[in-house]
């Protein structure tokens with residue numbers, strides 16, 4: 001059993017004086033390509049990383065909720081029926097309970113200990129991992145029979161309705177449904193998905209955490225969404241039969257240049273070209289063409305930087321430094337932007353050089369070192385009943 005699993009089991013025993021009934025876990029994610037496309041009903045291509053949130057739990061005898069974290073977050077106790085927001089970490093687990101109840105599942109209270117190795121607030125989706133780990137715990141505790149596709153949708157509803165963050169569906173889908181050695185091609189309109197084998201033969205995925213907190217992310221994220229919606233409205237008014245940017249082509253955008261404000265035009269161009277890049281990336285990987293995949297990854301960053309304008313100095317430096325290292329095929333920011341992480345595809349024997357040069361360049365410019373980690377595509381959420 002993994003060390004982290006053992007840790008939550010032991011902590012549960014100490015805290016509640018009894019053994020837990022279920023152990024669950026869910027991973028964080030890195031998006032390989034397809035950024036800011038999910039809420040435009042487009043395509044994304046994330047993989048789960050080797051950092052997870054673990055939770056051990058059991059139903060409480062008195063119906064109360066008792067949630068503990070081993071990551072230094074405050075403990076939570078609640079005896080009532082009506083769950084309300086607390087503006088703290090427990091909103092994610094409580095949100096999942098609340099959505100399940102809304103959907104007619106009769107859940108009582110539970111006791112649980114959480115522990116996570118997904119860095120918080122660094123763009124690797126610790127919140128989605130927390131929601132998904134909770135859902136899998138509850139599936140184990142109450143024997144809920146939920147179709148795979150329903151699981152991330154429940155967690156996404158928890159995040160948008162209960163926690164109040166207007167995110168897309170990517171993070172919850174990959175955390176719930178990831179498969180080892182695969183990345184997930186997800187169509188965010190139909191929620192159809194495909195597990196694509198990620199054969200990197202001698203190459204690997206390096207994630208660099210700028211450790212820059214994504215301060216602007218909420219307001220700017222919402223603004224980008226509005227700009228995309230505005231683009232769609234303008235095209236509709238001009239007679240185009242489109243429902244989301246997913247339906248828009250580059251030619252269409254160009255033919256309406258006069259009508260689209262310059263900023264809206266740029267935002268739309270990013271989304272339209274990014275969707276194409278996702279589909280082309282999957283094709284390139286299928287034929288083992290890592291070079292082409294790398295080029296598309298680079299183009300994605302440039303589009304996010306200049307057209308979508310969600311990069312920042314820290315991310316640009318990470319990407320530029322990586323691109324200067326022999327053996328790197330592509331590098332881009334990943335996640336919402338404004339801080340957080342980059343993802344780089346690099347030959348295994350060049351990882352050391354990449355790490356050294358990145359840390360040096362970053363330290364010289366910003367006075368501290370980013371954190372670099374490699375990860376294979378990991379398994380999605382799971383739970384087990386303990387006897």
Ligand code: GLA
Nearest residue numbers: 035036167168169170335336
């Ligand atoms: C955040 C959101 C996702 C997605 C990305 C950008 O991670 O949670 O739904 O929109 O930003 O691709």
